[in-house]
Amino acid sequence: MIESKKMWTINRPDEQLVQLFIDKLGLPSIHAKILVSRGIIDLDEAEAFLHMTERNLHDPFLLYGMDIAVKRIQQAIENAEKITVYGDYDADGVTSVTVLTTALERLGANVEYAIPNRFEHGYGPNSELFMELHATGTSLIITVDNGISGIKEVELAKSLGMDIIITDHHEIGEALPKADAIIHPRHPDGNYPFGELAGVGVAFKLACALLGEVPAELYEIAAIGTVADLVPLRDENRFIVKEGIRRMRHTKHLGLQALLKVSATEQSKVSEETLGFMIGPRLNAPGRLGSADKAVHLLKAEDPMMAMAVAEELDELNKERQALVASIAEEAEKAMGDLYGDMLPYVIVIAGENWNPGVVGIVASRLTEKYYRPSIVLSIDKESGIAKGSGRSIAGFDLYESLSKIKDLLPHFGGHEMAAGMSLSIEHVELLRERLNDIGKRSMTDDILTPRLHIDVPIEVSEIDVNVLEQMENLRPFGVSFEKPIFLLENVYAESVRKIGAAKNHLKLQLTAGDESLDVIGFGQGELADDMSPAVKMSVTGDLQVNEWNGRKKPQMLLEDLTVTERQLFDLRGVQEPSRWLSSIPKKNTVFIAFHAKSIEHFKPVLGEMDMRLYDQQQIEETDHLVLLDLPNEAKQIQSIMQSVNPKRVYLHFYVPESIYFEGIPGREQFGWFYSLLKKRGSFDLRKEIHELSKHRGWKIDTIYFMSKVFSELGFVKIENGLALFVETAGKKDLSEAPSYQERERQIELEKKLVYAPYHELKQWFDALCDNAVNREEQQLWI
Numbered sequence: 141m142i143e144s145k146k147m148w149t150i151n152r153p154d155e156q157l158v159q160l161f162i163d164k165l166g167l168p169s170i171h172a173k174i175l176v177s178r179g180i181i182d183l184d185e186a187e188a189f190l191h192m193t194e195r196n197l198h199d200p201f202l203l204y205g206m207d208i209a210v211k212r213i214q215q216a217i218e219n220a221e222k223i224t225v226y227g228d229y230d231a232d233g234v235t236s237v238t239v240l241t242t243a244l245e246r247l248g249a250n251v252e253y254a255i256p257n258r259f260e261h262g263y264g265p266n267s268e269l270f271m272e273l274h275a276t277g278t279s280l281i282i283t284v285d286n287g288i289s290g291i292k293e294v295e296l297a298k299s300l301g302m303d304i305i306i307t308d309h310h311e312i313g314e315a316l317p318k319a320d321a322i323i324h325p326r327h328p329d330g331n332y333p334f335g336e337l338a339g340v341g342v343a344f345k346l347a348c349a350l351l352g353e354v355p356a357e358l359y360e361i362a363a364i365g366t367v368a369d370l371v372p373l374r375d376e377n378r379f380i381v382k383e384g385i386r387r388m389r390h391t392k393h394l395g396l397q398a399l400l401k402v403s404a405t406e407q408s409k410v411s412e413e414t415l416g417f418m419i420g421p422r423l424n425a426p427g428r429l430g431s432a433d434k435a436v437h438l439l440k441a442e443d444p445m446m447a448m449a450v451a452e453e454l455d456e457l458n459k460e461r462q463a464l465v466a467s468i469a470e471e472a473e474k475a476m477g478d479l480y481g482d483m484l485p486y487v488i489v490i491a492g493e494n495w496n497p498g499v500v501g502i503v504a505s506r507l508t509e510k511y512y513r514p515s516i517v518l519s520i521d522k523e524s525g526i527a528k529g530s531g532r533s534i535a536g537f538d539l540y541e542s543l544s545k546i547k548d549l550l551p552h553f554g555g556h557e558m559a560a561g562m563s564l565s566i567e568h569v570e571l572l573r574e575r576l577n578d579i580g581k582r583s584m585t586d587d588i589l590t591p592r593l594h595i596d597v598p599i600e601v602s603e604i605d606v607n608v609l610e611q612m613e614n615l616r617p618f619g620v621s622f623e624k625p626i627f628l629l630e631n632v633y634a635e636s637v638r639k640i641g642a643a644k645n646h647l648k649l650q651l652t653a654g655d656e657s658l659d660v661i662g663f664g665q666g667e668l669a670d671d672m673s674p675a676v677k678m679s680v681t682g683d684l685q686v687n688e689w690n691g692r693k694k695p696q697m698l699l700e701d702l703t704v705t706e707r708q709l710f711d712l713r714g715v716q717e718p719s720r721w722l723s724s725i726p727k728k729n730t731v732f733i734a735f736h737a738k739s740i741e742h743f744k745p746v747l748g749e750m751d752m753r754l755y756d757q758q759q760i761e762e763t764d765h766l767v768l769l770d771l772p773n774e775a776k777q778i779q780s781i782m783q784s785v786n787p788k789r790v791y792l793h794f795y796v797p798e799s800i801y802f803e804g805i806p807g808r809e810q811f812g813w814f815y816s817l818l819k820k821r822g823s824f825d826l827r828k829e830i831h832e833l834s835k836h837r838g839w840k841i842d843t844i845y846f847m848s849k850v851f852s853e854l855g856f857v858k859i860e861n862g863l864a865l866f867v868e869t870a871g872k873k874d875l876s877e878a879p880s881y882q883e884r885e886r887q888i889e890l891e892k893k894l895v896y897a898p899y900h901e902l903k904q905w906f907d908a909l910c911d912n913a914v915n916r917e918e919q920q921l922w923i
Contacts, residue, residue: 141788142671142704146593148681150628153177153596161186168608170599174615174625177596190614196379200349203342204330209282209305209321210349216280217249224278225253227436228263228285228339229427231420234435235365236284236307236343239358242440243347246355252278255432258498263561265290265297274300282346283307285339285365288324289554291317307342309371311556334375340365341377359384360391361439367412368420372621381617385410395438398451399423412617422451425458428498461499468495469503472517476507484511486580486589487537489573491518491527491566501530501559508532512591514539514580520566528563531555536588537580546575593701595681598628601656606693609686626700629658630679637676639666647699651680659687662699670724673708673789674899707910709903712767712793713895718746725791729764735777739770739795760785767791771890775909782910792902794895801891805884806843811875813837814847818857818866824848827862846880853878 153176161172164183180186188196200206216223223244227237237253244251254273256266264286270293273281280303287294287306294317297304307323316322323342326335337345344362348354363384366377373381388396388410396419400407403418423435434450434457441447472490479490488507495503500517507515514537518529533539538557543550549572553562564572618624632651640648640661647662647669660680662668672678682700686693712721732752734740740754752769753760755777766787771794772778782790818824824833826848834841848864851857854873857864875881893905 141707142668142678142702144593144701144703146591146701147587148628148701148703149592149594150598151177151594151596152598154181157181165190168611169603170597170608170627171611171615173597173599177625178622192379192382194354194379194383197348197354197376198333200345202330203323203325203332203345203349204327205321205323206346206349209307209323209346212280212303212305212320213244213249213282213350217244217247220250221279222277223249223251223280223282224273225251226265226269226273226281226283226287227253227255227432229255229258229432230285231368231423231435232339232365233285234423234427234432234439235361235368236340237436238361238439239340239347239355239365240282240284240307240343241436242358242361243350243355247350253436255427255436257431258427259430265293267293267296270297270302271300274302278302280305284343285309287317287319288312288322289317291315293317294319307339307346309337309339309342334377336372336374336377338366338369338371338377340369341371341380344380356387357393360388360393360396363388364415364419364423367415367617367619368424370620373412373617373619374621378617378622381412381415381619385412385415385617388414394444394447395441395451398438398441398444398447399454401448402451402455412619416619421461422454422458425454425461428461429457429464429496464496465499465502465506468492468499468517469506471495472503472507484513485573485577486513486584487542487573487576488513488515489518489569489576490516491520491529491569493520493522495519497528500528501532501561504530504532508534512589514542514576516562516572516576518569520569522566525566526563527566527569529561531560531562533558533560534588535592537584542576542579542583545579546572549575593626593681595626595628597625598630601629601632601651601653601658604656604658604684604695606686606695609684609695612684624683626681627684627697628679628681629653629697631677632658632680634672634676634678637669637672637674639669641666649680649699651678659694659696660699661696662702665699668702671708671789672704673710673903675903676704676708677706678702678704707787707907708789709899709906710789710791711899711902712791715793716795718743718793721791721793722746725767726765726789730767731760731763731765731785732767732769733760733781734769735772736770738797742795742797743769755781763787765789765791767793769793770795771894774886775890775893778906779909790906792894792906796891796895799891799895800884801888801896803840803843804888805881806839806847808875810837810839810843811847811850814844815851815856818851818864822866824864825862826859826864846884849880850875850878853880 153173157176158172161167161175162169165186175186180189225237225240227233241251241253254269256269261269281297282305284307286308288308288310294304303320305321306317306319309325312324312326323346325332325337325342340362344358347358359380363381366381371377389408391397399419399422405414405418426432426434434454438447438450438454441450471492475490475492488511497519500519504515504517512534514531514533516529516531518527520527531539539560540555540557543553543560543562549568550562550564553560555561629651632653634649635652636650638648640646645664645666647665649660651658651660680699680702682697684695684697687696715721732747732750733755734752735755737754740752760781762785764787766785830841830844833844848857848859852859854877855869856867858867
């Protein structure tokens with residue numbers, strides 16, 4: 141057995157609906173299953189989902205306050221007022237700044253932008269920056285991707301004589317800032333049809349309203365921020381990203397071309413993963429390490445050489461960010477060992493001096509992903525006496541609510557169920573650790589602490605082909621609320637299991653079901669090969685992809701998780717030296733069983749302190765792994781062990797010191813000749829004459845002793861002090877009546893079945909024996 145790393149939750153789509161989508165929409169079965177699993181159960185809804193157009197965009201003036209904002213901005217443009225777009229330092233923020241400043245520049249506005257520095261100003265509206273903007277002549281501030289929580293800062297701006305328009309998408313607090321206009325998709329006084337726009341989505345809607353048309357050239361920029369900010373890819377968001385990606389595949393945008401080049405991304409293959417994992421992090425990098433302005437410079441670049449230079453700079457900053465994350469993560473791991481040892485806390489709280497506050501959230505994410513515990517990573521500034529940090533959580537533990545319970549320790553904190561930011565006195569870090577761990581202990585069950593894998597697309601190998609996978613483009617983009625599918629193949633056989641890669645640390649399986657097969661690659665999971673027996677039946681989950689090599693395309697699965705529920709049988713029979721197979725045996729929960737005392741002595745020099753037991757002499761408790769060292773006297777001994785121990789894995793060695801399988805049983809001709817000799821001579825001295833007889837007849841000495849024993853048990857001879865004396869007896873007896881003859885038959889049959897049978901026959905027999913499913917004929921033969 142192999143247990144899955146995560147707890148699987150399998151959602152099986154309605155088969156009738158799936159068939160309806162196949163019949164009416166002409167979809168491959170896999171595509172139909174994905175749509176139905178995601179709650180798209182109406183044909184018209186499916187059609188609209190598959191064929192989105194610009195009509196899917198809502199009228200921007202449905203946003204509360206849009207008319208007021210547009211009127212004020214138009215007035216500022218007419219009067220040549222200085223407008224400052226005030227953004228955020230992440231990818232959503234810098235794309236929001238780019239979108240809105242570009243639209244305003246098209247209208248001839250006198251516009252600049254300002255982005256707070258994470259380390260100097262913190263997140264959101266900043267009074268010091270607002271005062272600087274006023275001093276340099278700004279009369280209208282437009283916030284993008286921030287501002288909804290800036291009540292005091294907005295009051296300051298108004299008191300200085302500046303007007304302020306807020307565009308934001310973050311959670312709205314109990315009170316709203318007294319701005320001139322607030323554009324928010326979930327405005328309490330509004331009724332906008334879609335409330336999940338990213339910050340850049342809101343800026344894009346404002347740009348549409350100002351321009352009186354959809355600025356098609358800005359789809360690409362809006363798509364980046366939408367994907368990077370992890371908002372639901374539904375409704376408008378979905379179309380913005382889908383259209384943005386379509387355009388990016390043949391874009392002439394200098395900044396995007398440069399970003400794709402430095403990230404070694406083929407432009408024609410741009411996807412949502414490109415935006416999320418290649419472009420987004422590079423736009424995020426400058427804001428994490430200092431000023432985010434460089435990201436906007438790149439997105440607004442008009443010179444190819446300058447665009448390339450800035451893209452390379454962002455690429456270097458991203459590498460620096462990666463190295464910084466790796467270094468802090470290493471220090472955090474060491475700190476975990478010092479704090480917690482081998483015991484995982486309910487909530488991980490790690491702090492380090494002068495860790496970069498811009499990347500501690502990424503480190504927290506890594507800890508949470510690795511240990512599946514809520515994690516908080518804090519940067520300690522001894523000079524200020526303040527610890528600042530970020531936290532990430534797991535499903536079932538509301539991080540924001542938990543922090544609210546200990547807000548007496550936290551002068552500043554915010555966030556939501558799954559992520560939060562905070563600052564506190566360094567004197568309270570240990571208290572924070574203790575109190576959060578106590579909350580976790582009282583609220584988190586073993587079920588919550590077990591990572592989950594939600595699977596909603598069970599499929600058959602026969603459904604998979606290259607065309608179906610390439611047509612998956614019609615369902616993209618995948619993301620929040622329309623996640624990338626995790627496919628499930630159930631009860632398939634691993635025809636081959638191999639370790640691959642220079643370090644042999646990757647796994648390659650060839651799965652079969654009927655006449656169909658599929659390659660599965662498990663990166664970094666090579667050790668699983670040691671846990672898999674030949675032709676093992678398993679269920680696997682993962683992502684389906686098209687693998688192209690030397691011009692040939694074939695489907696393959698990238699392994700996410702797997703499970704083997706059947707007992708596994710490992711064949712060690714052909715390797716006589718235990719030292720050659722011992723390393724493949726798990727060290728924990730393993731018992732070695734011998735059926736003969738001599739075998740214990742034989743294996744002891746190699747097995748040493750391993751847990752060896754002699755059958756019927758020492759009690760054998762339940763264990764996960766069982767090694768059968770030698771051959772039993774009869775099959776029911778194995779059956780008895782399996783019923784009492786019930787192991788997950790069985791390793792079969794079946795050491796036989798002297799095999800008789802190939803020697804067999806002497807034929808009736810041999811027995812007859814020897815019988816005639818004994819009768820003729822009356823006696824035969826086994827001690828003195830056996831070697832001469834062996835040489836004369838070409839028989840093994842053991843064979844002569846065996847025949848003598850059979851005759852003795854049948855009463856044909858009497859053996860005294862090595863002398864075989866013929867006994868006259870009436871009546872005939874069959875040779876098979878002799879116990880020694882029967883024992884030899886049984887031994888030969890055991891060797892045939894257990895030692896020399898092909899693996900698949902042995903496994904079939906073994907499974908039947910262990911499951912008490914042997915038919916009566918076999919039971920009579922074996923038991």
